[in-house]
Amino acid sequence: MAVVETRKLTKVFKRGNVGAVVNVDLQSREGEFLVLLGPSGSGKTTLLRMIAGLEEPTSGEILIGGKLVNDLTPRERGIAMVFQSYALYPHLSVFKNIVFPLKAQGMPKERRQKQAEWAASLLGIQHLFDRKPRELSGGERQRVALARAIVREPSLFLLDEPLSNLDAKLRASAREELEQFQKRIGTTAIYVTHDQVEAMAMGDRVVVMSQGAVRQIGTPADVYDEPADTFVATFLGSPPMNILPGPDVIVGFRPEHFLPPGVAERMGEHISFGFQISHGEYLGAERVLYGTIAGGAFDGRKAVSRIPATHAVSLPDGSLQTFAVALGDVKFFDPGTEKRTSPRSIPA
Amino acid sequence: MIRRQRWLGPAMFMPAVIYILALVGVPFVMAFLYSVSDAKVGSVSYHFVGLQNFVSILHNPAFLRALQDSFVFTITSQVLVLIGANILALSLKEAFPGRRFFRFLILLPWVAPVSIGSLGWKWILDSLYSVISWVLVRFHLVNQYDTPMWLGEPKLAMMSVILVHTWHMLPFATVILLAGLTAIPKDIPEAAAVDGAGFFRTTFQITIPMMLPIINVAVLFGAIFTFTDMTVIYILTRGGPYDTTQVIPTEAFFTGILGSDLAEGAAISIFLVPLLIIAAYIALRSAHRAEVT
Structure with a gap:
């Protein structure tokens, strides 16, 4: 009709x-x-x-x-x-x-x-x-x-x-x-x-x-x-998806999938990043941590992590931690068109 | 500081007070004083006569006729202005090529001195050279040797002065209505369109009712102005033929100034003041209401 x-x-x-x-x-x-x-x-x-x-x-x-x-x-x-x-x-x-x-x-x-x-x-x-x-x-x-x-x-x-x-x-x-x-x-x-x-x-x-x-x-x-491109990825979600432009691929993952030590180990296959925390915000139900990736192909790129308040891990401002993302939660985008592409190996 | 403010405020608004007293208050009081006296042009004597002048004009058929014609003149011209201004405002609201030029043209009769405009009309309505008659003759609608005397026959003369006055008043009303029209949020007529209303339903049930406060202002100001104005009639007919286009302002002018009877002229001219004050009060109140909503 x-x-x-x-x-x-x-x-x-x-x-x-x-x-x-x-x-x-x-x-x-x-x-x-x-x-x-x-x-x-x-x-x-x-x-x-x-x-x-x-x-x-x-x-x-x-x-x-x-x-x-x-x-x-x-x-x-x-x-x-x-x-x-x-x-x-x-x-x-x-x-x-x-x-x-x-x-x-x-x-x-x-x-x-x-x-x-x-x-x-x-x-x-x-x-x-x-x-x-x-x-x-x-x-x-x-x-x-x-x-x-x-x-x-x-x-x-x-x-x-x-x-x-x-x-x-x-x-x-x-x-x-x-x-x-x-x-x-x-x-x-x-x-x-x-x-x-x-x-x-x-x-x-x-x-x-x-x-x-x-x-x-x-x-x-x-x-x-499953955002179709980096615009959709960053327009939806608050804070938006982390977008890390690398040499031949753009890697994206949601802040709630970017998890601290102790949690990351339980996820099975995952990718680890060094995360230099610059400051954290306590929002009651959750914590939002702002910082930069340390080391590797994405060194110096900004990233955000969102952790439920139930994870009572101490993550002080200024500390360097190892955070991880489950492999299935990582999205890949073409650097030229910014559209989604098939999973690739992540540059070290 | 505080002492200085005590005189500064009054000093700042004094010019306005003086202006209003000298140019509005004094003449009005004088007119009132004259209307209850036997004052004549060329004489300095003043005797209080009470309401005798008012009794006298109420027994004067010429005055009663002028009073009646004033209402005919004002009401008819305002109705025509209202209809014309609505049509013009509605059609000038939409964007079309040359809209600015047309808006300017509409304003012309108002911007040009009314005396010049009326002189033009005097020729257009002339008994011998009238271009209207010429056109009618060409279309064989009137006899070439018996053309209408636009300003010479009572009914035609009244019609002519009403039309010319309408022509003169139309721009002002159009501008006010245009302002009222543009103040209506664009969403409203769009909602009406989606709700299935056509042009006439939208115009008569949505647009015009929403403009009512501002239409009130336009009509009341127009009516007050028309009641008190004599330019068009003075230039076109001087109240003739046989006083059939005489209105209160011309009657007062001919009696009080040209006829030297200052007292009776004053009585005629302030006869309608109470009515006009009520009209002005309503006009100002609805103007205020139009502002708030």
């Missing part, structure tokens, strides 16, 4: 400039929660706006449910969108905001009322019907925006950073709620965010974008554990 597909989709805002979105091929699956993740300026919002019909593609095709929609207006595409600002109509009550799309459809009044009550009950906002948007809190506004989006049961649901206006505490609960909500209504959703935690937590699949191009599409585990 509502599978979105883009074929070689490109958007160039100013002729002669580099494209905001370049040759994007994307295919969403039925009922999927697809997250577009990337830093600001990566083209994720532009891509979403093209799917919504708010931005005209420079070239390429957009298909919704197998139908070419390039020349259709937003209203003809049968989609719903939640904006970053929520874009509630400030002069209309919550109820009127929610029924607005139904009125535009020409739905009779009684059905409108029923439908609005259904949408509001899903989000628990019936008691807000008579309020104006300015009388609502951030979280309530977000729910109204969601209710307005689902009220006409769209075939596709587009969300543009809908959690970014909420404070940190609310964001976590809203994230979980939104995820559950999407599973319950089962509508395909495309969700734009620059927050990797949101992307990992919510997405069935994550599309990592940078400079207008798709770098990798995969499940959260795929993109985190």
